[in-house]
Amino acid sequence: MQQLTIRRPDDWHLHLRDEVVMQAVLPHSSSWCGRAIIMPNLVPPVTTPEMADKYRQRILAALPEGHNFTPLMVLYLTEATTPAEVRKGASDGIVTAVKLYPAGATTNSDSGVRDIEKVMPVLEEMAEIGLPLLVHGEVTDSDIDIFDREAVFIERVLAPLRKRLPELRIVFEHITTRQAAEFVLAGDDNLGATITPHHLLINRNAILAGGIKPHYYCLPVAKRESHRLALLEAVLADTKKVFLGTDSAPHLDPAKLQPCGCAGIFNAPNTLACLAQLFEAHDALDRLENFTSVYGPEFYRLPVNSDTITLIRHDTAQPAIAPVVTEEGPVTVFDPQIEIFWSIADNC
Ligand code: DOR
Ligand code: ZN
Numbered sequence: 001m002q003q004l005t006i007r008r009p010d011d012w013h014l015h016l017r018d019e020v021v022m023q024a025v026l027p028h029s030s031s032w033c034g035r036a037i038i039m040p041n042l043v044p045p046v047t048t049p050e051m052a053d054k055y056r057q058r059i060l061a062a063l064p065e066g067h068n069f070t071p072l073m074v075l076y077l078t079e080a081t082t083p084a085e086v087r088k089g090a091s092d093g094i095v096t097a098v099k100l101y102p103a104g105a106t107t108n109s110d111s112g113v114r115d116i117e118k119v120m121p122v123l124e125e126m127a128e129i130g131l132p133l134l135v136h137g138e139v140t141d142s143d144i145d146i147f148d149r150e151a152v153f154i155e156r157v158l159a160p161l162r163k164r165l166p167e168l169r170i171v172f173e174h175i176t177t178r179q180a181a182e183f184v185l186a187g188d189d190n191l192g193a194t195i196t197p198h199h200l201l202i203n204r205n206a207i208l209a210g211g212i213k214p215h216y217y218c219l220p221v222a223k224r225e226s227h228r229l230a231l232l233e234a235v236l237a238d239t240k241k242v243f244l245g246t247d248s249a250p251h252l253d254p255a256k257l258q259p260c261g262c263a264g265i266f267n268a269p270n271t272l273a274c275l276a277q278l279f280e281a282h283d284a285l286d287r288l289e290n291f292t293s294v295y296g297p298e299f300y301r302l303p304v305n306s307d308t309i310t311l312i313r314h315d316t317a318q319p320a321i322a323p324v325v326t327e328e329g330p331v332t333v334f335d336p337q338i339e340i341f342w343s344i345a346d347n348c
Pocket of ligand 2: 013015039247249
């Protein structure tokens, strides 16, 4: 049996939902991560600092005893968001970042941004106060192939925005393509990216080969193998520009297993075990901690967590994780399609 102790990780992109689903999924994150950037795409979306503060309090109230977890709240950017409320939300310590969803790009994004010009005053304010913009980087035009939407977003939206407002601190969320990895690595310190465990482990065959597999469907959708390899290369390069954002996005199984199933992969319960397995396979366990626990806080200008977590490598493959049961139904956990020998030590 082998052990690996690392600084406690954080999750820089997490969907916790609300009410009974939050109650069921929250412990699967708060048991291992110290902080998480909480996505605001609830119904209705978290569009004001007051809503963010109330949501934060609901999360804290749902935390299990003994879990030391800090939710970092994010404002959902709409064309009606004002620079003044963003400034106030940040200076009151409620808002850690603002999320740009192009309208129609993903789950509950209808209130998102249609015309970037309309949000420029808010973005200018954010650039001035150093508040990060988190970007769901996909165009939504129906004439753009879904597998190209991220790459086209770089050309049409992100690159021009970076030119226009280079001081704006941007996290390109859940990148899925070689183009995105190259763009981020070539950028300056005001640009970072989160990468999910699933985009490091699966390609689009997982969704479509041998039958349609809704539990592997998320947005941005997994791309071909060469893109997965580019993401992996970026992570293994041990650069501070990329850090862990699980994009753990639980949906009840019946909402995924239907003719128009929801996008989202629920990976919070096995994120660290999967990553340890992957890094081990690339002889890179010494680089895991930077990705999970160091480069994220660095980008967000926060201290790293002071405590640690221990991972155990067992001699035998660990059983698949059963669906998490909520009062409203089960939520299937990400199956990485490889044997996993790692788990988190019980006392962490
Ligand atoms: O797959 C996804 N699920 N991608 C997103 O951008 C949103 C998320 C969700 O909220 O379900
Ligand atoms: Zn997300």
